[in-house]
Amino acid sequence: MAPLITVDRLTKDYRLTVRREGVKGGIVDLVRPRKRILRAVDEVSFTIDPGEMVGYIGANGAGKSTTIKVLTGILTPTSGEVRVGGLVPYRQRQSYTRHIGVVFGQRTQLWWDLAVVESFRLLQRIFEVPEDRYRSQMAFFAELLGIDEFLNQPVRKLSLGQRMRCDLAAALVHEPRVLFLDEPTIGLDVVAKENVRGFLRRARDTLGVTVILTTHDLGDIEQLCRRVIIIDHGKVLYDGLLEDLRRGPGHRLRLCLDLAEPVTAAALAAATRDLPVQWESDGAHRHCALFSRAETTAAAILSRVLAAHRLRDMALTEPAIEDVVRRIYREGLQPGQEANLE
Amino acid sequence: MSELVLAPWRRAPGASLRLYLGFARLAFLKYLAYRLRYYTGVVSYTIFVTGNAYLFRALFASRPETAGGVEIGGFTLPEMITYIAVSWIGRSFMFNNIDRTLAHQIQQGEIAMQLIKPFHVQTVTMFEAAGEAGFRLLLFTLPIMIVVVPLFDIGGPPRAALYGWTLLSFLLGMVINCQLNFLVGCLAFYLKNIDGVIRAKAITLDFLAGVLVPFSFFPGWVQTLAAWLPFQGLSYVPVMIYLGKRAGPDLASALLVQAAWAIGLFLAGRLLWARAVRSVTLQGG
Ligand SMILES: Nc1ncnc2c1ncn2[C@@H]1O[C@H](COP(=O)(O)OP(=O)(O)OP(=O)(O)O)[C@@H](O)[C@H]1O
Ligand SMILES: [Mg+2]
Numbered sequence: 001m002a003p004l005i006t007v008d009r010l011t012k013d014y015r016l017t018v019r020r021e022g023v024k025g026g027i028v029d030l031v032r033p034r035k036r037i038l039r040a041v042d043e044v045s046f047t048i049d050p051g052e053m054v055g056y057i058g059a060n061g062a063g064k065s066t067t068i069k070v071l072t073g074i075l076t077p078t079s080g081e082v083r084v085g086g087l088v089p090y091r092q093r094q095s096y097t098r099h100i101g102v103v104f105g106q107r108t109q110l111w112w113d114l115a116v117v118e119s120f121r122l123l124q125r126i127f128e129v130p131e132d133r134y135r136s137q138m139a140f141f142a143e144l145l146g147i148d149e150f151l152n153q154p155v156r157k158l159s160l161g162q163r164m165r166c167d168l169a170a171a172l173v174h175e176p177r178v179l180f181l182d183e184p185t186i187g188l189d190v191v192a193k194e195n196v197r198g199f200l201r202r203a204r205d206t207l208g209v210t211v212i213l214t215t216h217d218l219g220d221i222e223q224l225c226r227r228v229i230i231i232d233h234g235k236v237l238y239d240g241l242l243e244d245l246r247r248g249p250g251h252r253l254r255l256c257l258d259l260a261e262p263v264t265a266a267a268l269a270a271a272t273r274d275l276p277v278q279w280e281s282d283g284a285h286r287h288c289a290l291f292s293r294a295e296t297t298a299a300a301i302l303s304r305v306l307a308a309h310r311l312r313d314m315a316l317t318e319p320a321i322e323d324v325v326r327r328i329y330r331e332g333l334q335p336g337q338e339a340n341l342e
Numbered sequence: 343m344s345e346l347v348l349a350p351w352r353r354a355p356g357a358s359l360r361l362y363l364g365f366a367r368l369a370f371l372k373y374l375a376y377r378l379r380y381y382t383g384v385v386s387y388t389i390f391v392t393g394n395a396y397l398f399r400a401l402f403a404s405r406p407e408t409a410g411g412v413e414i415g416g417f418t419l420p421e422m423i424t425y426i427a428v429s430w431i432g433r434s435f436m437f438n439n440i441d442r443t444l445a446h447q448i449q450q451g452e453i454a455m456q457l458i459k460p461f462h463v464q465t466v467t468m469f470e471a472a473g474e475a476g477f478r479l480l481l482f483t484l485p486i487m488i489v490v491v492p493l494f495d496i497g498g499p500p501r502a503a504l505y506g507w508t509l510l511s512f513l514l515g516m517v518i519n520c521q522l523n524f525l526v527g528c529l530a531f532y533l534k535n536i537d538g539v540i541r542a543k544a545i546t547l548d549f550l551a552g553v554l555v556p557f558s559f560f561p562g563w564v565q566t567l568a569a570w571l572p573f574q575g576l577s578y579v580p581v582m583i584y585l586g587k588r589a590g591p592d593l594a595s596a597l598l599v600q601a602a603w604a605i606g607l608f609l610a611g612r613l614l615w616a617r618a619v620r621s622v623t624l625q626g627g
Contacts, residue, residue, distance in 0.1 A: 074454045076620050085348030090620070097460045098351040109455045113372050122368070125361050126459055128353065177348060 003047035004178065004210050005071070010080035012041040012066050012234075040066040042234035043080065050177075053204050053211040055225035055242070057218070059329045063234040064214040065104075068182045071212065072102050084178060098127060101171030101209070105183035108167055110155040116166055117151040120173060127174030134173070140206075141169040144199045161192040168196065172203060179203070181213045185220055197223050218321050230328060237333060242321070245328075247293075251319045252278075255298050256288040260310035263287065272304045285312075351460070361461065362469040369473030373481075380482045387434055387486050388493070394426045394554070395494055415558035420497070421585055422556075427496045428508075428584050429553045429577045435483040436516035436576065438471050441543070444527025445536045457619065464524060464608075464615050471520045500586035507593060511580035514600035518575045521607035522547070528611065531618035552578030572603040 018034045020026065041063040048054055058064050069075040070082055073089030073096055082089060087096045102109070110119040124134045142148035145165040150158060158166065164184065171179060184200075185193045197220060203209055204224075215221060221228055221242060228245065230238040238245065245251075262284035269279055278290045289301050298316055305311070353361070402419040405412045412418070417425065444467065447453040456463045490496065499505060526543050530536040548554055550573035557565045557578060568574045579596050582588050588596050 069454070072458050074457045087348050087350075092350070093457065094353075094460045094462070095351045096348070097458050099348040100458070102458045104454070107452065107455055109458065111368070113375075114368065118368075122364065125364055126461060128357065 001049050004050040004085055005046075005048040005212070006081070006083045007044055007046050007067075007071070008081045008083075010041055010044045010067065010070060010082055011039065011078045012063075012070060012075060013078040014038045014040055039234055041070070041077075041231075044231065044234070044236050045080075046229055046236065046239055048210060048212065050210050051204070051208055052227065053200075053213065053225050055221035055228040056212050056214045056231070057216075057221060057228055057325065058214075058231040058237075060216075062231045064231065065182055066234075067231070068102075068104075068180050068212070068214060072100060072180050073097060098174070099177050101174070101176035101179045103164075103167050103171045103179075103181045103184050105164065105167075105181075105186040108155060108163055109170055110163075110166055112156050113154065115152050115154055116147065116158070119155060119166075120151075120170065123170055123173050129174050133175065137173050137175065138169075141172075144202055145169055145195065160187050161189065164188060164192070164196065165199075168199060172207065172209070175207060176209060179209045179211045181211065181215075183215055184213065185215060185217055193217065193219070200224055218325055222321055230325070232329065232332070237328060245324055246319065246321055251324055251327075252290045252292050253298070253319065254288050254290055254317045255301055256286065256315045256317070257305060257311060258313040259285050259287070260312050261285075263309055267308075268305065271308050272301055275300055275304065277301055353460070362465055365466050366469040366473035366476070369470040370477045371473075373474055373477035377477075377481050380478075383434070383482060384485045384489060387430055388489050391427050391430050391490050391494070394430075395423050398422045398426065415556060416587075417556065417558070423494050424496050424585060425556055425581050427490050427494055429581045431483055431487055431490065432512050432515065432577055432580055433548075433551075433553050434486050435475060435478050435512065436519045437478070438474050438520065438523060440467055440471055440520060440523035441526040441540050444524065445530035445540065448527070448530040449536070464611055467524060468517075468520055471516075471523075475516055499584045504584060504586060507597070508580050508584040511575075511583050511597060511600060514597065514604055515576040515580055517604040518572050518600065518607060519547075521604065521611050522572065524611045525607065525614060528614045528618055531622040547573060547576070550574070551576035552581070556581075572607060575600040575603055 014037070016036045016038055017029075018036050020029050020034065044063075044067060056064055056067065066075065070077050071084065071089060073093045076090045084096070085099065087099075089096050110116065111122065114122070120138065123129075129137070138148075145168065147162075147165055147169050150162055150166075155163065155166070164187075168184065171181075181200075185196050188196065200211065200213075201224060204211060211224075213220065213225065226241055226243070228238065228240070228242050229236060264284070265279045265281040265287060268287055268289075269277075272279075272289070276291065276295045280288045280290065282288070291298075291301065302311075302314075399419065402412050402414065402422070405414065414422070444453075447456075453463070456466070499508065522543075526536075526540060529539060533539060550568060550571060552568070552574055553576075557568045557574070568578070579588070579600060583593060583596065
């Protein structure tokens with residue numbers, strides 16, 4: 001399939017003025033300002049097919065919002081190329097923005113002083129949405145987001161959750177082909193998050209919209225995206241299936257044992273001396289073995305332990321996606337975890 | 343290379359006009375909701391005019407009587423008071439805060455929310471200003487006129503046709519003011535501390551527009567300078583037309599110069615905006 005979005009060696013630098021300290025520094029700044037270049041996005045490349053919903057994640061300051069701003073035509077790249085549906089966002093802004101929907105969770109695109117419904121009427125006019133399409137879209141939003149409850153309130157009086165629901169609807173009212181979501185669940189409670197996710201799933205399935213989503217809540221990604229792109233310090237660290245990330249060889253399962261008698265971690269380590277296992281203890285009775293599927297098995301560990309100790313209970317847990325991602329943010333990719341996109 | 347192609351899209355000119363008029367209407371309604379704030383403004387404008395009028399009365403009274411009555415800088419006292427009243431009435435109509443609002447939006451990064459919409463931000467700003475001006479005309483300038491005109495017994499222009507030309511000239515002045523404010527607001531893309539610039543501009547503007555005192559009170563070089571700047575089109579030019587001091591070819595050329603400034607500054611705003619949006623980065627999450 002031909003991709004809808006092509007990002008090719010996208011680089012974006014910010015120029016910062018670095019302030020010197022003290023009065024003398026201030027005066028020197030006036031005469032000879034010190035500039036520093038910050039590379040927020042560094043040769044990022046990826047393509048996205050029509051209908052995909054891709055999670056774009058990374059630690060704070062990784063360059064997610066910057067990428068989204070280039071993709072939405074707000075920023076011009078320092079170098080590299082971006083094309084969406086054959087258009088160059090920052091060059092053909094008017095034409096391009098007709099086809100995209102955008103949510104920046106931290107801001108609203110609605111008019112602060114207007115009632116919600118007036119904002120939507122204005123959007124209808126801005127995007128030239130025919131009346132029948134407008135009505136059916138609004139019915140869709142009423143059903144899935146419940147925005148009909150506060151249509152007549154001014155935007156400035158909405159709660160964060162209500163405002164976010166309105167912003168999502170506003171991003172979709174003109175049935176865009178592509179949707180860019182920068183932290184669409186920020187600050188929402190558990191139920192509101194569930195609603196937003198449910199809505200996005202329906203929007204993807206019924207409207208067929210292509211979505212790029214940034215978030216710090218990996219629950220969003222787990223529930224919505226098969227594919228993730230992880231970026232770190234402006235560089236793509238991983239681009240592939242979420243599932244592969246979790247099952248990747250660098251990631252360790254946790255086998256927790258409840259033993260009948262008190263045992264030291266050293267004794268367990270001695271018993272499994274021939275296996276690549278790391279023990280963590282939680283009291284004298286409870287010990288957990290961390291191991292990688294590629295290197296050994298739960299059965300091997302168990303047989304060594306059972307030879308010397310009596311077992312009361314046990315549990316085997318997959319690594320939580322949070323743990324996997326936390327480790328990647330902290331330590332980078334593990335060997336064997338390189339992007340393996342089909 | 344993307345194969346799936348998003349169709350180029352253009353709004354029909356008629357639809358564009360309707361959309362932008364919609365922004366004017368919304369601005370009008372927004373200010374209508376805040377109309378109470380403007381009642382105090384009526385009082386303060388009346389006080390400005392009164393203060394200035396008494397100042398000039400004192401000034402004229404201090405001059406020795408001559409055969410043709412006292413005249414300063416080519417103005418008689420009644421002309422002078424009319425000048426003051428009409429220029430403040432005009433100012434009440436064309437004043438706006440585009441510069442401040444735009445600068446704020448740029449500094450806070452809110453302007454990004456406009457860049458993701460298929461319209462031309464400068465045009466939207468202008469139509470919103472027009473909506474605001476419409477509101478001001480009806481609910482601010484008109485009340486001020488109702489108070490000030492009888493209070494100072496302000497007479498009409500020497501010829502009835504001058505009403506129309508004055509109005510046109512004030513409209514052009516309002517357009518020039520909008521363009522200037524837009525340009526100043528855009529500077530926020532480049533300057534960290536734009537508030538100082540905006541304040542300095544506000545003071546310079548009242549002076550160079552001739553709201554406070556007509557230029558004929560100043561030395562020749564100030565008059566020459568003012569003639570080469572766009573600011574006199576805001577106040578001095580329309581009021582001089584009202585007083586009948588611009589007649590025939592002078593009147594036509596005064597209006598043409600105003601129109602030229604309006605267009606020139608609009609184009610300058612367009613250029614600056616396009617350049618700034620392309621080269622500058624916006625703040626915030
Ligand atoms: N307008 C700006 N001027 C200068 N530097 C900026 C600007 N915007 C972002 N940066 C810097 O660029 C880098 C990437 O920022 P960006 O906002 O893209 O990160 P992010 O991945 O969205 O982070 P977060 O998860 O915190 O939202 C950061 O180091 C940030 O400080
Ligand atoms: Mg961000």
